[in-house]
Amino acid sequence: MAYSISMSLVHIIVFLWIQIKSASPSELSCNEFERSALLKLKQSFKDPLNALSSWKGFDCCSWKGVECGNYTDRIIGLNLSRKSLEGEINPSLLELKHIISLDLSLNDFNGTDIPDFIGSLANLRYLNLSNSNFVGSVPHHLGNLSRLQYLDLGSDESISISGLSNDDLSWVSRLSSLRYLDMRMINLRKATNWLHEVNELPSLSVLRLSSCNIYTIPQSILHLNLTYLTVFDLSSNNIRSTLPEWLFNMTNLNVLDLSRNFLSGPIPGTFQNMPFLKVLNLGHNSLSGYIPLSIDQLTSLEELYLNSNRLNGTLPQIIGQMSTLTILNVSSNLLTGIVTESHFANLSRLNILNLSFNNFSLQVSSNWTPPFRLDSIYMSSCRLGPRFPPWLITQKGYAKLDIGNAGVVDSLPTWFWSLTSEIVSLNLSLNQIKGSLPPSLHSISITFMDLSSNLFEGPLPRLHHGIQMLQLNDNSFEGTIPLDLGHDMPMLRCLQLSNNLFHGPSSVTFGLWLANNNLTGAIPDCWSNLGALEILDLGNNNLYGRIPESFGYMNSLVSLHLNNNDLFGELPLSLKNCTLLTLLDLSNNQLSGNIPTWIPNSLTNLIILRLRSNRFIGPVPPELSRLNSLQLLDISINKLSGTIPISFGNFTSMKKTKMKGTLLGEPWSGYEEHLMVCINGRQLRYTKTLSLVTSVDLSSNNLYGEIPSEITSLVGLLVLNLSKNGLSGEIPQNIGNMGWLESLDLSKNQLNGQIPPTLSNLTSLTHLNLSFNNLSGRIPLGFQLQTFTDPSIYEGNSGLCGPPLTEGCSQSSMNITSSNSGGDDGIGTLWLELSVIAGFVTGVVVVLSVLLLQRSWRLMFFVAVDKAFDWVHAKIGRSSKTSIIGDKKWTLYPFLYANMKTPIKIPNQCVQATASSYTTGSSIGPLAIDYCLVLRAIH
Ligand SMILES: *[C@@H]1O[C@H](CO)[C@@H](O)[C@H](O)[C@H]1NC(C)=O
Ligand SMILES: *[C@@H]1O[C@H](CO)[C@@H](O)[C@H](O)[C@H]1NC(C)=O
Ligand SMILES: *[C@@H]1O[C@H](CO)[C@@H](O)[C@H](O)[C@H]1NC(C)=O
Ligand SMILES: *[C@@H]1O[C@H](CO)[C@@H](O)[C@H](O)[C@H]1NC(C)=O
Ligand SMILES: *[C@@H]1O[C@H](CO)[C@@H](O)[C@H](O)[C@H]1NC(C)=O
Ligand SMILES: *[C@@H]1O[C@H](CO)[C@@H](O)[C@H](O)[C@H]1NC(C)=O
DSSP states (O other): OHHHHHHHHHHHHHHHHHHHHHHOGGGOOOOHHHHHHHHHHHHHEEOTTOTTTTOOSSOGGGSTTEEEOSSSSSEEEEEOTTSOOEEOOOGGGGGOTTOOEEEOOSSBOTTOBOOGGGGGOTTOSEEEOTTSOOEEEOOGGGGGOTTOOEEEOOOOTTTOOOEEEOSOOGGGGGOTTOOEEEOTTOBOTTOTTHHHHHTTOTTOOEEEOTTSOOOOOOSOOSOOOOTTOOEEEOOSSOOOSBOOGGGGGOTTOSEEEOOSSOOEEOOOOOOTTOTTOOEEEOOSSEEEEOOOGGGGGOTTOOEEEOOSSEEOSBOOGGGGGOTTOSEEEOOSSOOEEEEOGGGGTTOTTOOEEEOOSSEEEEOOOTTOOOSOOOSEEEOTTSBOOSSOOGGGGGOTTOSEEEOTTSOOEEEOOTTTGGGOTTOSEEEOOSSEEEEEOOGGGGGSOOSEEEOOSSEEEEOOOOOOTTOOEEEOOSSEEEEOOOTTHHHHOTTOOEEEOOSSEEOOOTTOOGGGGSTTSOOOEEOOSOOTTOTTOOEEEOOSSOEEEOOOGGGGGOTTOSEEEOOSSEEEEOOOGGGGGOTTOSEEEOOSSEEEEEOOTHHHHHOTTOSEEEOOSSEEEEEOOGGGGGOTTOOEEEOOSSEEEEOOOGGGGGOHHHHOOSOOOOOOOOGGGTOOOOEEEEETTEEEEESGGGGGOOEEEOOSSEEEEEOOGGGGGOTTOSEEEOOSSEEEEOOOGGGGGOTTOOEEEOOSSEEEEEOOGGGGGOTTOOEEEOOSSEEEEEOOOSGGGGGOOOGGGGTTOTEEESTTSSOOOOGGGTTOOOOOOGGGHHHHHHHHHHHHHHTTOOSOOOSGGGGGOOHHHHHHHHHHGGGBHHHHHHHHOTTOSEEEETTEEEEOOTHHHHTOSSOOBOOHHHHHHHHHHHHHHTTSHHHHOSOOOBOOOOO
16 A cells, blocks of 8 residues: 555656656757657667667757757757768658758768658758768759758768769759759769759859769850859869850859869950959869960969860969969969069969979079968979079978979989978989988988989988888989888888899898899798788899798788799798789799689689799699689699689689779879780780780690680680690580680690681681691681681691691581671671781780779779770770870770770770879879889889
């Protein structure tokens, strides 16, 4: 009894407390409907970080991210940004009828559409769904949000990939209150009327449409409503037209960004209507003509980017009067002439100056004191010399200096190193600067240093432990190379010391990977601190001994060349930690043991595996075919035995006749991935096009048994060499399926039977060798086989007859007829034609510079794969050998075309970006370096 009374008391007290609580205006608890809606919402999310752990209890107004009104209990804001939420968005959200502000940005709703019902949250003024991995079409229902002022659906390339698209922006025009619209990276290719829709938004202040795959911008517009626009970003689209004049009629603009498009023609000189413009970015287009003299009408301009265009003429002196300028970038144009002090007369606020890659000559008096104090100085390829520019002494504390290839023939002034305490990036390469490095260099926190091709001398001092790129090649540095290089410079991604005078006892071995010095010995076992190194090239040295265990610590390695040395022993098991390896070249050593199965099991990213010319024994591991990316397998000239695994028909990458998307090397790092590939009995050096070579070479082993017919499903293979083994049985009948085969060598085996007539389908074939087998019957006729008139490719087969052999065939072998070459003609013909062109090309240089794109560009590239080829065609022409792209000269390797079943088009902007990255890249900025090298001699 007492118990039940006390229970009732408790009930009453609780009841009263709740009454009091909800009545108290200072502590409004939340609306029950909304609370349960939030709980449903929470349930529908996956919340791996438990970010919504505070969402419990009654007072939902105090839950994290929930905002209630000051005088009501209703939820007016929900901020779930950066909570790593995943999953679906529950429609219970609609219960929040008073919500004004909704922020779901920076989560991962991977694969989900933006829900239509968000368009029913009628009070919304702020909606942020950016960087949240939504996919699909943006729902037109969002157009119902008539009070919306801020809408962000964009993605940042560096953060997330947008899977959104929108074919029709008419819903946007209904958002009449909108002030801020961000749709970066949403595919608007089909929304051709975008400007018209956006022009209905009279209050719009910020419009961001960068990377939207927009193709058109109207040249004229009847009436421009966008009078309040302050930021207009159309960068990184595909707009190919001249600059529309109306752009320069937007009087309130602060920022106009049209960079990275295909804009051509002159820059209109009509700047008088833009008194507030602070940032004008027209970089990375194809604009031509002069820099307009009226540029000084932009009286508020702070940042001017005209880089990477085709502007010609001189730098207008009037620029020197634009006293508001902080950034001036006119690099990579065709500008010429003398730049004088008056070009900078009033630029006292200038912070970043980039005049690189034009044809400028700087002529200032020897006691010139510039009005500015720069943070970044880029004057690569400007004529500054022959004296080392004395005015640099006034520029204390700069972070970046690039005066590469500036005609400086001088000693490095003694004051130089004392000014550089803040320097991050230094490029003095390609001058004739004399000097030595001060012992105190390690105290300067330099990250990128390129002093290559100068007259520097003296010993290599200790460098800052944060250094990532060090290029000292082609100088006269001397002395020994410190043993603890890896320990001192753990961040090192790129080191070039070749062509110096380094020496040392043969046991000081780090120097060994620095070819063109004079060192020999074993590889030291001290690599454990080089975890950041991505490319290690020790090829073509006289390295002796085992591959050190500590190589396994270099788990960032992408490319490892140890070829052409005297290494012996088995491969260290630790190498299996280098799981990022795409290229492993151990050829021409004395390595022994079985080919380890951890190679296919752990090094799953391998694209190129070369074990050629070693002493490997045992069977060919069937597991190799698990290497889905493998394009080049060369295990020839070993002592391998057993049969060719049937699984070899499964190499995924060799089954594709499409362009490979694989990227090797990054040009701006100064590194060029390279490999000697043996084709048609010739060693060819491949660089940029390496990624297009597909080859299987098992020759010169002790393999026996039949050639598995499965191998003929490798229809993307260009080279197949099975020669010099003990293979028997017949040549697979369907060998004609391998339509891309350029080189086929089956010689010096014990193959018997007739040559399959389908061989004549191989219209790409330029090299064939079937000699020294037991083949018999009539040599098939037709198509490409007709061009093989050299009888020696059939010699040593006593049973063969017919042309080009002199032995005629008896009647019994007459029934073999040439087969019809079937439907693959188009490709075959193209390849044939191109092979003919390919004949005279020996040096292999770029074209697929596109393939060597920055990470962010690759994405663009793959998106753009279907639209790039025409461009190359138009610009280069199918048969030309060299061409100008941007400001660089490229050589076209027709092989490229040949390997493409689907034509590829290279987007102009990618090429330009690459070209300019290439030219500025080796010296400047963290963006430029992706991964790097240790150089060696290329014999
Ligand atoms: C609520 O009150 C705070 C503090 O006075 C104020 O900063 C905030 O703007 C108010 N919120 C609304 C929606 O009125
Ligand atoms: C999205 O999900 C798919 C399948 O669940 C997954 O393969 C993909 O990697 C995810 N993408 C991102 C960007 O997380
Ligand atoms: C300008 O905006 C108004 C108001 O939204 C609209 O009615 C008109 O059609 C727009 N003009 C143009 C040329 O789009
Ligand atoms: C720019 O604005 C002026 C004045 O409003 C107008 O006369 C002119 O036609 C406009 N120019 C363009 C290209 O729209
Ligand atoms: C500058 O470029 C324009 C347009 O391409 C061209 O017509 C003109 O001849 C060039 N001028 C010089 C001096 O090269
Ligand atoms: C390299 O070293 C060897 C042996 O120490 C010496 O005979 C040779 O002259 C050196 N070569 C050069 C180019 O210095």
